[in-house]
Amino acid sequence: MSGAAWAWLAVGLYVVLGFAIALAARRHVGVGMSEFFLADRRVGGFISALTYSATTYSAFMLVGLAGLSYTGGVGALGFELTYLGGLFLAVFFLPRFWFAGRRYGYITPMDLLTDRYQSRAVGAVAAVLALVFLVPYSAAQLLGIGLLLNGLSGGGIPVLAGILVATLLAIAWSRIAGLRSVAWTDAFQALVMILSACVLLVVIMAELGGPGSFLARFEAEHAGLLTIPSGSGMWSINMFLGLTLPWFFFCLSNPQVSQRFFIPSSVKAMKQMLGGFLVFGFIYTLISVLWGLGARMLAPGLSNADMATPTLLAMPFIPKALALLAMVGIMAAAVSTIDSILLTLSSVWARDIYRGVFNRGAGEEKELRMGQWVIPMMAVIALVFAWQVSSKSGLDFMIAPLSSAASAGLLMVVPSIFGAFYWRRATATGAVASILSGAVLVLVLQVTGMKPLGWWPGVWGFVVCSIVFVGVSLVTRAPLDKADEFLSYLKERLSSGKFV
Amino acid sequence: MVSKSKIAWTWLALLVVLDLVFPWGVVGSTPRFTGPFLFWVLWTLVAIASMFVLFLRWRE
Numbered sequence: 001m002s003g004a005a006w007a008w009l010a011v012g013l014y015v016v017l018g019f020a021i022a023l024a025a026r027r028h029v030g031v032g033m034s035e036f037f038l039a040d041r042r043v044g045g046f047i048s049a050l051t052y053s054a055t056t057y058s059a060f061m062l063v064g065l066a067g068l069s070y071t072g073g074v075g076a077l078g079f080e081l082t083y084l085g086g087l088f089l090a091v092f093f094l095p096r097f098w099f100a101g102r103r104y105g106y107i108t109p110m111d112l113l114t115d116r117y118q119s120r121a122v123g124a125v126a127a128v129l130a131l132v133f134l135v136p137y138s139a140a141q142l143l144g145i146g147l148l149l150n151g152l153s154g155g156g157i158p159v160l161a162g163i164l165v166a167t168l169l170a171i172a173w174s175r176i177a178g179l180r181s182v183a184w185t186d187a188f189q190a191l192v193m194i195l196s197a198c199v200l201l202v203v204i205m206a207e208l209g210g211p212g213s214f215l216a217r218f219e220a221e222h223a224g225l226l227t228i229p230s231g232s233g234m235w236s237i238n239m240f241l242g243l244t245l246p247w248f249f250f251c252l253s254n255p256q257v258s259q260r261f262f263i264p265s266s267v268k269a270m271k272q273m274l275g276g277f278l279v280f281g282f283i284y285t286l287i288s289v290l291w292g293l294g295a296r297m298l299a300p301g302l303s304n305a306d307m308a309t310p311t312l313l314a315m316p317f318i319p320k321a322l323a324l325l326a327m328v329g330i331m332a333a334a335v336s337t338i339d340s341i342l343l344t345l346s347s348v349w350a351r352d353i354y355r356g357v358f359n360r361g362a363g364e365e366k367e368l369r370m371g372q373w374v375i376p377m378m379a380v381i382a383l384v385f386a387w388q389v390s391s392k393s394g395l396d397f398m399i400a401p402l403s404s405a406a407s408a409g410l411l412m413v414v415p416s417i418f419g420a421f422y423w424r425r426a427t428a429t430g431a432v433a434s435i436l437s438g439a440v441l442v443l444v445l446q447v448t449g450m451k452p453l454g455w456w457p458g459v460w461g462f463v464v465c466s467i468v469f470v471g472v473s474l475v476t477r478a479p480l481d482k483a484d485e486f487l488s489y490l491k492e493r494l495s496s497g498k499f500v
Numbered sequence: 501m502v503s504k505s506k507i508a509w510t511w512l513a514l515l516v517v518l519d520l521v522f523p524w525g526v527v528g529s530t531p532r533f534t535g536p537f538l539f540w541v542l543w544t545l546v547a548i549a550s551m552f553v554l555f556l557r558w559r560e
Contacts, residue, residue, distance in 0.1 A: 082519055226536065228528035286541070498559050499558055
């Protein structure tokens with residue numbers, strides 16, 4: 001059998017298993033928005049941790065981050081571990097989202113903003129922001145699968161075919177049973193991701209003479225990649241901050257992730273979700289970076305660093321079955337992220353734009369239908385974007401920077417989220433002005449490629465949107481009655497449960 | 501008395517400062533795995549341990 005045939009066979013097995021799980025999840029589905037998009041807020045700790053992990057970690061890790069490590073060395077590790085450190089924010093915000101979600105019945109993070117600021121405009125603007133900036137992020141995942149299948153099959157499977165398969169899977173698994181099918185398939189996929197990555201790392205290290213030999217050889221042959229700003233000077237503080245700032249606030253700014261804050265069934269499940277994710281994330285990050293560094297030694301001189309992992313997996317010392325398992329693991333990582341994004345975007349479209357702006361009297365059934373209709377539409381847009389990007393080269397079109405650039409736009413909602421939970425005087429006008437000014441600035445800087453004073457778009461956008469948020473809030477009228485009721489409720493619940 | 505929340509926010513701010521100061525100002529030029537690589541691994545373990553200390557106290 002050819003490489004392409006083996007790759008298709010592995011993908012076929014993965015698809016069959018995934019569909020079996022998704023269809024099994026369908027048997028438990030009830031009716032309504034909360035049921036479809038949040039599994040009725042009754043997800044246990046184990047599944048919550050795995051779906052949070054699979055949603056967060058995507059093709060970005062073993063393809064994009066490995067590629068960035070291949071090119072830039074240790075700075076890539078700092079970049080991704082700073083994200084994990086940023087999960088400290090979840091210690092503050094996870095219980096706040098969770099309590100507020102239960103009390104007020106929020107479906108999306110934008111729903112929360114709408115109610116807290118007593119303004120549909122805030123939710124709608126934040127929703128449009130998500131719809132715009134999550135497209136390149138989804139496209140980066142699709143591109144990762146396309147490159148992977150193409151590399152592993154020796155070019156036998158076109159990049160577009162991989163992108164198409166991933167798109168169809170993401171549509172199906174998010175449509176079949178909403179969050180239940182997404183969470184269940186996510187759990188299966190997270191286990192495949194971590195197990196396959198661990199096994200392959202052992203094989204790669206063995207090929208390099210064991211961990212001790214790998215460390216010694218890497219220090220001797222690529223010492224520059226272990227320094228900051230690295231031998232090539234790539235990791236300037238400007239670039240590090242430009243990539244890392246959006247990542248640090250990722251758990252708040254990305255709605256497909258913060259929406260997960262609504263789903264745990266209990267405080268115990270919440271703790272298991274956060275703890276499980278931290279352990280998963282630490283291991284998966286180390287593996288991804290070590291893959292990239294290992295690839296640098298085994299396959300030097302690649303013109304496209306995102307091909308580091310596919311090239312590594314195609315090497316003769318890696319048993320075919322293991323390479324295929326790893327390929328399925330990476331594909332699972334990408335699909336589990338895209339289907340979560342599609343599900344979140346469909347809930348955002350239905351709740352915050354369709355019902356929030358166009359049809360305020362819409363019933364829940366119609367709202368749900370509108371959301372489900374959006375899933376394939378958004379998927380096709382991401383597919384077209386991925387296809388366009390697949391023909392380009394250079395740092396800006398590598399998977400890691402592309403993903404971070406998308407998160408730079410989403411970062412503009414963070415001051416409004418902080419204000420919702422921590423500032424009584426925060427206003428709807430301040431939130432809308434902040435999101436719009438920041439997003440427009442980020443888009444302009446990204447499209448023109450400008451980096452004033454060397455700082456990246458996300459950094460400028462975040463500074464400007466924070467100043468605008470505070471300034472405009474101070475001179476406009478806050479919904480004080482709602483703020484007092486909302487904040488005093490949270491204060492009471494948080495103090496009784498020893499939350500910070 | 502300073503609240504636990506303020507202590508936690510201050511600790512997070514300190515971690516962020518260390519995350520930038522150490523790699524660029526102290527260990528950045530060490531061309532070995534005991535340089536920035538080890539720093540970031542330890543930094544993350546400290547951050548994760550801090551989070552566990554805070555959230556394991558949560559009660560229903």
